[in-house]
Amino acid sequence: MLGEQTSDKMVGQRIRAARRARELNQEELSARLGIHRNSLVRYERGERGIDVELLVRIARELEVSLHWLVTGEGEMEQVPEVPESDRLPVRWIPVLGQVPAGFPHYTAEVILEYLPVPAPTARHPQTFALIVHGDSMQPRLADGDRVIVCPDPSPPNRAIVVVLVDGETTIKELKITQHGEKIVHILVPANHDYPPHVLGEDDRIIGRVVAVQKMLE
Numbered sequence: 335m336l337g338e339q340t341s342d343k344m345v346g347q348r349i350r351a352a353r354r355a356r357e358l359n360q361e362e363l364s365a366r367l368g369i370h371r372n373s374l375v376r377y378e379r380g381e382r383g384i385d386v387e388l389l390v391r392i393a394r395e396l397e398v399s400l401h402w403l404v405t406g407e408g409e410m411e412q413v414p415e416v417p418e419s420d421r422l423p424v425r426w427i428p429v430l431g432q433v434p435a436g437f438p439h440y441t442a443e444v445i446l447e448y449l450p451v452p453a454p455t456a457r458h459p460q461t462f463a464l465i466v467h468g469d470s471m472q473p474r475l476a477d478g479d480r481v482i483v484c485p486d487p488s489p490p491n492r493a494i495v496v497v498l499v500d501g502e503t504t505i506k507e508l509k510i511t512q513h514g515e516k517i518v519h520i521l522v523p524a525n526h527d528y529p530p531h532v533l534g535e536d537d538r539i540i541g542r543v544v545a546v547q548k549m550l551e
Contacts, residue, residue, distance in 0.1 A: 341443050343380025345389075348403055350378045352396040352410060366395050384442055386428050387459075400426065404442050423453035429463040429480065433496060433503045433540050438485060451482055455545050458484045463547070464496060464503070470523040471505055475546065481505060482545040489542040497521060498538045499531065505543065506531070 353363050364374040367388070376382040384392075393400040402408050426448045434440040438460045449463045466479040474494070475481065483496050491510040496503065499521075506521035509530075519533040533539075 342383050344406060345384060345404065345442055346378040346380040348398075348406060348410075349374075349392060349396070352398045352403070353378075355410075356396055358396075363392075363395065367391055385439065386442070386445065389442060390426075400448055404445060404448075424450045425453045425456040425461070426450055427456050427461050427463055427482070429465065431465055433464065433498060435498065435501060437498075437540055449480065449547070451545065455482055456484075458486075460485045461544075464505070466505060470525050470528045471507075472525050474524045475505065476548070480547040481543040482547070483541040484544045485541040487539050487541075489539065494543040495521070496540045496543065497533070498540060499533075500536070503540075504531075508539075508542075 364371040428445045429447045463480045495508045509520040521531040
């Protein structure tokens with residue numbers, strides 16, 4: 335909890351610094367963001383976590399680097415925009431180490447970095463990336479790969495899915511079968527050293543993998 339409060343406070347300090355650098359007062363910035371001034375005051379004081387979508391809007395309004403705003407690393411100034419005629423359709427999505435239990439609601443503390451992906455790959459506004467841990471999906475997915483995940487609680491059969499099992503994040507192939515009148519969802523690892531897992535009532539499908547960024551050795 336202390337770590338989260340410290341992170342919120344540092345993000346808030348950077349918002350305040352960027353706002354002042356743009357010669358905006360709190361009323362002006364909150365009006366641009368469409369939020370109450372009191373909310374902005376709490377954000378700047380680090381008294382309240384900020385969700386991802388609002389962080390993106392703040393960075394855009396203040397014309398600062400989103401990476402700097404979240405982490406404090408690199409330059410504050412946003413890289414100059416490329417002329418629209420030369421732009422590639424790209425979206426920056428958050429990279430998570432684990433899926434928080436409250437997904438799709440989470441704050442900056444769970445974000446490791448941001449990843450640019452083709453806009454058609456990230457059509458869903460809550461598309462995110464996840465780092466693969468372990469070897470249960472080898473050879474299809476290796477430890478350290480980044481998977482692009484589209485939120486989808488009802489993915490099709492044979493989709494690669496991200497699931498919360500007992501509060502832990504897992505990535506597996508989904509096999510949907512029918513036993514009599516009952517439909518059974520089974521998580522199947524690509525690595526046969528690991529057993530399949532039948533989804534229980536408390537397990538939660540977060541989304542399906544739509545793309546993979548492989549890590550080259």
